[in-house]
Amino acid sequence: MSGGHAHALHFHGHSPIHRLPAAVKLVGLLAFVLAVVATPAGAVWAFSGYTVILMVLLVLSEVPARFFLTRLAIDLPFIAFALLLPFVGEGPRVELGPFAVSAAGLLGAWNLIAKATLSAGASVLLAATTEVPDILAGLSRLRVPAVLVAIASFMIRYLEVVAGEFRRTRIAMAARGYKPRSALDWKPVAVSAGALFIRSFERGERVYQAMLARGYDGNWRTGAHEPITRSQWLAGLLPGIVAATIMLASRLL
């Protein structure tokens, strides 16, 4: 992990996309994803349009294609599932090489793969160009309730702490010869998960005390936000607007 630039999905850079305010990018992402999922599966040309938008953004962001594609692998389980559809689908069959597959299933598979991949791609791009604290600040700026933002922020902050505790527990178990062979051997894992829960619960209590000690009174105070200019909004929403136009055209034509 590079220096302080936190998470594995982030690619450190100073491209125009990196510099856009997180709130703008979040709204832009939402618009893009909504447009993608609202497009009829048959409008293949529309999906080509979205792909072009995404590729232009990727080039602008200076995120290497390799970095982008490896992160996009998160999409693979959906693709695997989608690939089953043509074989289990019902209705009229079409010839596909040596197989006769369901026409409806084939369209469903294409629909799922195209939409999931485009949406995941846009999300990966957001994550690659935006630091986690900025995403959280962006959410609070978009008036997401402060408590929800705080919960998300605690989750991110303590995920590694809890994962570290879990790792140490597992090492301690392995060090004393624990090696699960059958389902019956899973009892120690369940017990240690319980212990981990208690420990996390106690940590939560201590964190709350630390918050009280520094004047927390139930109101979550977020710092001042830098103003967002109209041109930043326009630049950030442009891909979403183009995508929405394509989507409308695909539904009307």
Added chain:
Amino acid sequence: MTQLSVSDLSFSYPDGTEVLKQVSLAISPGERVGLLGPNGAGKTTFVLHLNGILRASSGTISLGGMTLSDQTLREIRRRVGLVFQDPDDQLFMPTVFADVAFGPANFGFPPEQVEHRVKSALESVGEWHLADRAPHHLSGGERRKVAIATVLASDSELLVLDEPTSNLDPAGRRELVALLSLLPTTQLIVTHDLPFVFELCPRSIIMDGGRVVADGPTGELLSNRQLLAAHRLELPFGFDPTNIAPR
């Protein structure tokens, strides 16, 4: 003049276990005092009373003439800066900057002042360059120093540190000694690291079984083998306070 005055403080858990028994002590402005005692002596429980996180069953606490009550709770919390034993408990925000800003923002400092305070607090512990980092990517020593900055940023008058040397490597420990010895704030250092207290605190208080059992110059207390042995405190092998000139 006293800065912190605690008189007859008692506390029991709901199940009736008495943890603090009529604790009384006074600390003057600018003093650096060690609070020593074995595990389970009630040190951490005592510390959680100083800014009203736990409320005593009886007794009073006052800080600079202000008595702790529901009305003064907020102001007392600003004046008493508590640094918890585990920096992972203390540093809960996504970035160091946001974490140091948490206190001043809650205590109602205006936004432009908050920023200034964060900067000067982090500069005074020598870690301003960490402002944009995530707390879980810092070293133990860095976390400890940032944790101290989180309370300095609210202009605390009394700094209370719970086991500040735990999990520090020798160099981190030395840097901490250097930092604390330069801070002008009144300090109460809770620990069983006796050489650390000997180096930093001219005066120490020993607590055991929920009571104050000794209060005096650190050198004298640490030279009293019987006293230390009676309260499960031990000097490291080869450490002889009578041979070392205190600072």
